[in-house]
Amino acid sequence: MARTYNGIRELRADTVTINDWGGSSMAAAEQYPKKCMGRTDRTFSQGLQCQQINSVMALLSMEDAAFVVHSPLGCAGCCSMANDWFRVGQIHRGSFALKNARVLVSNLDERDIVHGGEAKLREALHLAWERYTPKLIFVFTSCASGIIADDVDAISTEVNDELPYTKIIPIHCEGFKSKVCASGYDAAFLAITKYVLADEPRGETIPGLLNLFAPPTVSYMDQLEIERILGAIGIETNYIPFYSSLEKIQKLSRAQGSTAICKVFADEFMKELEDRYGIPYSHTIMPIGTRNTDRWLRGVAQIMDKEAEAEVYIARERETCLPLVEDLRAKLTGKRVFICGGTGRSFAAAALIDDFGMKLVGMETPTYDDEAQPDVEKLNRIHGDFVLDVANMMPFEQVNLLKKLKPDVFIGVPVWAARLGLPTTHVLDIKRPTMGYRNLVYLGSKIAAQIENPGYNVKIAAHAHLPYKESWYESDAFKFIQ
Ligand code: SF4
Structure with a gap:
């Protein structure tokens, strides 16, 4: 029977999508496969991205x-x-x-x-x-x-x-x-x-052409880095849909393979391209951090028949990049991190911080589903237990957790954490680089600089106050999830 998808993620037949949950990451990884995370909801909600x-x-x-x-x-x-x-x-x-x-x-x-x-x-x-x-x-x-x-x-x-x-x-x-x-x-x-x-009838396949789907949050520096990596092993990209055109959309059917930079972007569309035109796709992880970039590139190389070239390239890049990562590791090892980001990027960033020897203590991510399960299991193996908040824009829970966990650095949208005076930095920001081998070094340097000098956020905290009573910080952050 042909696969049908109506565009509503919660209604996909092949996965359960959880939007409202909070607790220990070990408990999440144990409960989700048993379908025990439940259909919870928030009795109070601050907002939801439309x-x-x-x-x-x-x-x-x-x-x-x-x-x-x-x-x-x-x-x-x-x-x-x-x-x-x-x-x-x-x-x-x-x-x-x-x-x-x-x-x-x-x-x-x-x-x-x-x-x-x-x-x-x-x-x-x-x-x-x-x-x-x-x-x-x-x-x-x-x-x-x-x-x-x-x-x-x-x-x-x-x-x-x-x-x-x-x-x-x-x-x-x-x-x-x-x-x-x-x-x-x-x-x-x-x-x-x-x-x-x-x-559109399927056009003739262009060998070596890859549909590269990227969400709008990918910066141009990241686009260049990913295209550089793929170009080095002989893959040409059809970059969609940011700064693309009707002509590029019409070229989709001629690609040899498809992949996405983000795990929740175009994943269903790539299945459609496979069903419709027989175009294979790779859907692994975001290329953030050395190990994630290796894994992402190997996935692409497999569908593009470039496995040998990819291995040679990965070895070469690691040789250049790892000494620089080691330098940063000396500054960052043992630092405790809270991460808040979209589904794909928060998991990828949580794996990335291990490159620098940092420890994950808390994470906020909008959804939990079949795709998230192996990522959380992997993070549990790397970092041990951490606090997991499945939330789409709930700053009141985030600041409650930050007050309790007191991380050394916050990675993600910094608006609220900055008001607590915490060092903050981005992950996957339209204006800054994050991805691939070279941009990892940029991101690590940025984290180290923020920890070394959090003066700007300390000044913000002295003058900008959050609108919560002290009693909220003493409450259970997840008390409104029922
Ligand atoms: S912005 Fe609000 S009212 Fe408008 S479509 Fe989105 S959820 Fe609906």
């Missing part, structure tokens, strides 16, 4: 496209962040004439919620065409358009017939559909499958 923004971010830098967000104005708020990333990416790629992303919002209001917003969607689509004449127009749905049941697909098809030389692609990313924000990436790829690939 899947719509993930759909938007994944595609916003496509050069020959315009974007219509069919929603009230507020839903499009995060587009300004995605646009910032788009502009930074242009600077890193050497552009001086910076462009803004071509985004329109249909601006649904109370009257539209009663009478329907279809007229506004038509108007926005025509306006996008008049202003930009793009090859592609992506339409992003929202909770509001979904609840009032605007027929976005039918309108897109109708308007498409009126507009020459363009393809309108509706993306069903209503925020209420999923608590797993990575579902937003899936919604974007499902739409690409339905509206672009469905019309």
Whole structure:
């Protein structure tokens, strides 16, 4: 029977996805396979990343496209962040004439919620065409358009017939559909499958061509490092979808293999490419840290018939990189770390810190599923037991844990930890390098520098206060998970 996937990660038949859980990592690794982690939920929640923004971010830098967000104005708020990333990416790629992303919002209001917003969607689509004449127009749905049941697909098809030389692609990313924000990436790829690939016969395979799927959080320095590594063993990349184009999407079917930089990005889409075109894929781990990069590269080499070349290359890179890692190890061994990041990057970063002899004491990750289980088992073997918080944006739990665990350094989105005066650094930041062999040294140096001089965060802590009472810090961080 053909595999079907509707884009909602919680509903995948082959895995259980946990969004709300807290406790010991050893307990998690023991309970998950027995299906004992349970369908828990939070009775208090501070916020949740909406899947719509993930759909938007994944595609916003496509050069020959315009974007219509069919929603009230507020839903499009995060587009300004995605646009910032788009502009930074242009600077890193050497552009001086910076462009803004071509985004329109249909601006649904109370009257539209009663009478329907279809007229506004038509108007926005025509306006996008008049202003930009793009090859592609992506339409992003929202909770509001979904609840009032605007027929976005039918309108897109109708308007498409009126507009020459363009393809309108509706993306069903209503925020209420999923608590797993990575579902937003899936919604974007499902739409690409339905509206672009469905019309495309498989082209002739280009030997040595690899579809390289990367989420928008991958910096240009990381893109260059990964392309350098793959180029060194004779692999050419079709880098999708950041700064890509319709032409690159149309090339997807001609690749010899596919891989992703992140474990929760394009994983379902790569299965679709295998089902549809027989293109094999590698899905291992993020290439962060020496061992993860080795493992990631070996996985790619296997599907691209480059195993011998990869082994020679890995040995050479290790020879160059390991002495530098050793220097950093002298400064970082024994330091206690708390990590907060997306599913793929938090696990990869937790393995990476072992390169420097650091110890994981706590981790916040948005989801726990079949993919996470072997990673947590591996981390338990490396670091022993640590506190695991399965949470999508719950800063109140994070600061409670940080106060109790008192790590030497916090790795991840630093907003809250910095207010506690902890040394902080990024992992996988659009503006800085993280991946591959060379960027590992950059990241390690950054961690060491932060620990050596946390003065900036100490000053922030002296002047910026967190909004919690002392009694909260004495409470169980997971008391609202039931
Ligand atoms: S689509 Fe829904 S969840 Fe997403 S920003 Fe709009 S209202 Fe919020």
